[in-house]
Amino acid sequence: MITPVYHADGGISIDAQPGPSGPSGPGRPTARPSGGDASKRRLLLIGGGAAAVLAAVAALFAIGGTGSGDDGGARKAAATPSGSATPAPPTAAPKPVDITDEKTDPKDLAFNEVFPSPTIELGGRTFARDRWSINRELTYAANGAMLQALKREGCRKVVRATYLDRRKTLAVTSGIAVMPTKAAAMKVSKAGDPVKYQWFRGMSGKHAPDIDRAGGYAAVTVRGRYVVYAYVQGADGKPVKPGDPTVKQVAQQFLDYAVRPLDARVRG
Template sequence: MERPPFVPPGALVPVSTGTPALPPQRRSRKRTVLAAGVAVAVAALGTAAWFGYQAYSGSSEPLTLPSPIPSVDQQIPEPEDTLPPEPSPVETTMLDSEESDPRKLTLKEAFSRQRVVINGRTYLRVKADITAACDKVAVGVFAAALKQQKCSRVLRATYVDARKKYAITTGIAVFPTKEAAVAADKKKNLAKTVWFRGLAGPASKGADKADISGGYAAGLVWGRYIVFSFATYSDGHTPTKQEKDLGPVSGALRDHTAGVLEKRLTE
């Protein structure tokens, strides 16, 4: 099922005609983890769908029961029912500029594990690439916008599931500022696949058609980064209107890659 869009605290929300964003719900006795970024559109072959990025975790504090009532007549103080204080939110503005986030993003940091498990499905990384020629790995006016907004590098990796049904390219584009990333992102057109190109891998791994197949794109802007994914079928066939599984797969890989930036904030 398609998830509703989610707008994290402090996110910059572009004007759109899509489904309105739902505010995050406050959970009792839970500690929320930051989730930052701009809600984005996903689309394939002229059909638009909306996805968002939300990360959360929680832990319950064990309840302390009062001591057993003694046999003598003694007054037992009532336990106080108080909630533990919520932690302060993590500051996300560190990612907004290369001045506050100067460490270069590397392939090892972005794609540290060759095998990952997402939503119960195992994916194998079959190809990885990094380039400073950002416009060469994108399409149309979006490619021109990457160059104009001084994109410094694009890191991509292609993953294939254990059954070799899906081939998904996911990655991160790096800009000098958040404003530059947002400006470039506005030039995308997911319905017409004006987006990042897929990264083809070995035919024996089921990834040789990742750069020429139709599929579903997903992305988000988080600070000075654009996190993206493009999911295709390994056999290269164009998804039909009845085939709805590529959208969630693309969103899941996008979210997994975004965890690289979340780790930078919590290290």
């Protein structure tokens, strides 16, 4: 059941029962948990008049990982001695992982685990990757109240990428904030004010240099200790139309795409 709540400042908040997949305070969109499952979703329209245009400064973006887009080093396979080959031992089946705490989920989240391909097919649309980063310096990834919440709750890093559709009409910055615990992730998901662009930032790219500004559509969900988000903006930096169903759909599709590796850990 999805219930939209319209606000006088032009924002929209939606309370939804996660499948499994929400800022609060007077005068701005609010979302509340919808049941026993702590995972939740918050969808907000960021009004174009809600904040002044934030200049995109190229120096603020630190490209993470290696030039190949992988934040891990290449591994060389061990050479097999000549002669009779020794049968490989059976591979143990993956075990389910409790992703609510980094103590039970110690594996690092690699960029290629979240965004393995330079192109993504979602809902009949093709999106090409324009830029990617792994940010441990959180100033690059968030603004204002959201930035403060990420720091306060001990965010380890933000893995993110910007994609453009083939027509170069929509740009999407999607990412995952890695938190130490599920409690920390839930607090971060409620923090910030997208209407004032005190939220996760749009990441400017080669073909979308003007998306680090207000006027886009924000969506967020929580999986265990991870905060997954998507920010959809016009590729030319112009605000998206309020209530645009395509923009909402694209935001949700990117959330669903980014949670795949997290759900895979849970299943084992």
